[in-house]
Amino acid sequence: MAHPLVPVPTPETQPYWDGVAARELRLPRCRACGEAFFPPTPVCPNCTARDIEWFTASGDATLYSYVISARPSKLWNHEGPMSVALVALAEGPMLVSTIRGCDQTPEALQLDMPLRAAFAPFDEVELLVFEPAEPAGGA
Amino acid sequence: MQPGEIAIVGAAESTSIGTVPNVSSTGLALDGAANALADAGLTAKDIDGLTTGYFPLADISRQLGIFPRWGDNTIVGGCSWMFQLRSAAAAISAGYCETVLVVYGESGRSTRHLTNTSDFGARGGMGQQFDGPYGAGMPAAMFCLPVVRYMREYGLTLEQLASVPVAQRKWAAMNPRATKRDPLTVDDVLASPVVAWPIHRDMCCLVSDAGGAIVLTSAERARDFPKPPVYLLGSGGGLEAGLSSPAGVRDPLHPEFIRTSGRDAFGSAGITHADVDHLMIYDAFAHNPIFGLEGLGFVGAGEAGAFIAEGRTEPGGELPMNTNGGGMSYAHTGAYGMLCMLESIRQVRGDAAAQVDDVDIAVCHGWGGFWSACSTLVFGKDRP
Numbered sequence: 340m341a342h343p344l345v346p347v348p349t350p351e352t353q354p355y356w357d358g359v360a361a362r363e364l365r366l367p368r369c370r371a372c373g374e375a376f377f378p379p380t381p382v383c384p385n386c387t388a389r390d391i392e393w394f395t396a397s398g399d400a401t402l403y404s405y406v407i408s409a410r411p412s413k414l415w416n417h418e419g420p421m422s423v424a425l426v427a428l429a430e431g432p433m434l435v436s437t438i439r440g441c442d443q444t445p446e447a448l449q450l451d452m453p454l455r456a457a458f459a460p461f462d463e464v465e466l467l468v469f470e471p472a473e474p475a476g477g478a
Numbered sequence: 479m480q481p482g483e484i485a486i487v488g489a490a491e492s493t494s495i496g497t498v499p500n501v502s503s504t505g506l507a508l509d510g511a512a513n514a515l516a517d518a519g520l521t522a523k524d525i526d527g528l529t530t531g532y533f534p535l536a537d538i539s540r541q542l543g544i545f546p547r548w549g550d551n552t553i554v555g556g557c558s559w560m561f562q563l564r565s566a567a568a569a570i571s572a573g574y575c576e577t578v579l580v581v582y583g584e585s586g587r588s589t590r591h592l593t594n595t596s597d598f599g600a601r602g603g604m605g606q607q608f609d610g611p612y613g614a615g616m617p618a619a620m621f622c623l624p625v626v627r628y629m630r631e632y633g634l635t636l637e638q639l640a641s642v643p644v645a646q647r648k649w650a651a652m653n654p655r656a657t658k659r660d661p662l663t664v665d666d667v668l669a670s671p672v673v674a675w676p677i678h679r680d681m682c683c684l685v686s687d688a689g690g691a692i693v694l695t696s697a698e699r700a701r702d703f704p705k706p707p708v709y710l711l712g713s714g715g716g717l718e719a720g721l722s723s724p725a726g727v728r729d730p731l732h733p734e735f736i737r738t739s740g741r742d743a744f745g746s747a748g749i750t751h752a753d754v755d756h757l758m759i760y761d762a763f764a765h766n767p768i769f770g771l772e773g774l775g776f777v778g779a780g781e782a783g784a785f786i787a788e789g790r791t792e793p794g795g796e797l798p799m800n801t802n803g804g805g806m807s808y809a810h811t812g813a814y815g816m817l818c819m820l821e822s823i824r825q826v827r828g829d830a831a832a833q834v835d836d837v838d839i840a841v842c843h844g845w846g847g848f849w850s851a852c853s854t855l856v857f858g859k860d861r862p
Contacts (some may be wrong), residue, residue: 378783404627406674
């Protein structure tokens with residue numbers, strides 16, 4: 340059996356995990372009210388409609404808040420402290436993730452910094468992570 | 479339900495708390511239940527309603543010899559027993575039963591095993607799929623996620639955050655049952671290891687073994703018991719996000735579910751903040767009392783850190799808070815709601831270790847999950 344921290348999809352969340360396997364962030368969106376939401380559910384949490392479609396999100400996000408955990412799971416195969424972040428997606432929903440591609444320090448992790456979706460190994464699967472976005476216009 | 483219609487007539491912790499080896503979670507619960515029944519001068523045969531939470535109702539009713547007419551097993555995290563007490567009061571008011579026993583026990587430190595926590599991090603649950611891998615089972619890495627943004631928004635300093643356990647240690651120093659009683663300074667807290675920056679170890683609750691139970695019944699019957707009744711004047715509750723992270727909280731710096739719970743509790747009790755003589759705010763981490771003070775409206779947004787750092791919740795302060803020492807100094811098993819209520823009840827009865835003078839009205843506020851549920855109860859010495 341997989342490690343208890345390895346996510347176990349349900350039929351309702353499987354499209355999200357299919358997206359992760361294809362290295363795409365896919366989100367559910369309600370056709371009735373137009374709201375994207377997370378986590379996936381068959382009933383829109385905004386208007387209770389059941390007319391849900393999936394789309395590939397922009398991957399753009401910003402850093403809402405975070406901690407720097409001294410004891411991340413070994414399944415990340417990550418040396419040293421690791422950020423755990425509240426990430427605000429450009430499409431609206433907030434989710435928990437980690438920020439890669441920069442020092443795991445308060446100096447490097449600036450609130451509201453632009454992020455983009457990426458994927459990183461976790462045990463035998465990959466999970467959604469975020470990286471600092473390239474500076475606009477290139478520096 | 480009218481304020482004071484229901485009263486607590488029995489309340490007790492397990493005989494031992496802190497580190498209690500070789501006793502199961504169920505064993506701690508049964509010990510607490512027997513102590514609470516003795517406190518009320520009752521036996522199991524007098525109980526016709528039961529709530530347990532972390533154990534199947536049938537397990538506890540069978541082992542205690544209770545044959546309830548009504549039961550409730552709501553689990554919303556650490557404040558589940560506060561939710562259950564509110565439901566029990568409604569059940570008594572509705573005539574479903576007369577006398578309810580609310581039972582809790584958790585060997586959080588020594589033997590750990592619980593028999594009924596399946597909706598917390600279960601395989602396939604939302605928290606297990608979308609939060610668990612990042613927080614890796616560390617409550618500090620989930621519950622404390624909003625803190626950094628709060629610090630930037632309101633200028634809360636690390637020193638002010640560290641002053642929360644420092645203030646509570648002053649209460650714990652007067653309490654022989656508290657696990658940590660030695661004096662603590664802000665420098666000590668900031669010198670303790672970083673668990674999940676900005677959270678240091680001494681800003682985190684203990685990991686303890688404890689049980690406890692409460693007996694409640696109608697106010698009309700409550701006069702016949704050995705201990706003075708503690709009346710339930712009002713109550714509130716709220717749910718917002720999933721169990722495992724604050725990601726679903728609509729406004730993580732000003733969570734609506736706290737305000738909802740507080741408004742309902744104060745409103746149903748017919749009290750104002752000025753009426754409150756004693757306050758408990760469940761402290762799994764140092765930021766919890768800050769968010770609680772603000773969400774319940776005792777202070778304005780961004781003011782609670784300075785309020786605590788100035789000593790206003792310490793011994794001698796205007797708003798005595800977490801007077802058993804709290805989860806950070808007294809004991810914290812994993813779910814602190816029962817211990818939190820029991821300190822409120824002792825203070826209203828007048829038999830707490832660090833007794834505050836003239837506690838007529840006490841407010842108890844607890845959390846469930848990592849920013850997903852809360853409960854607010856108002857207890858009083860007199861029936862209005």
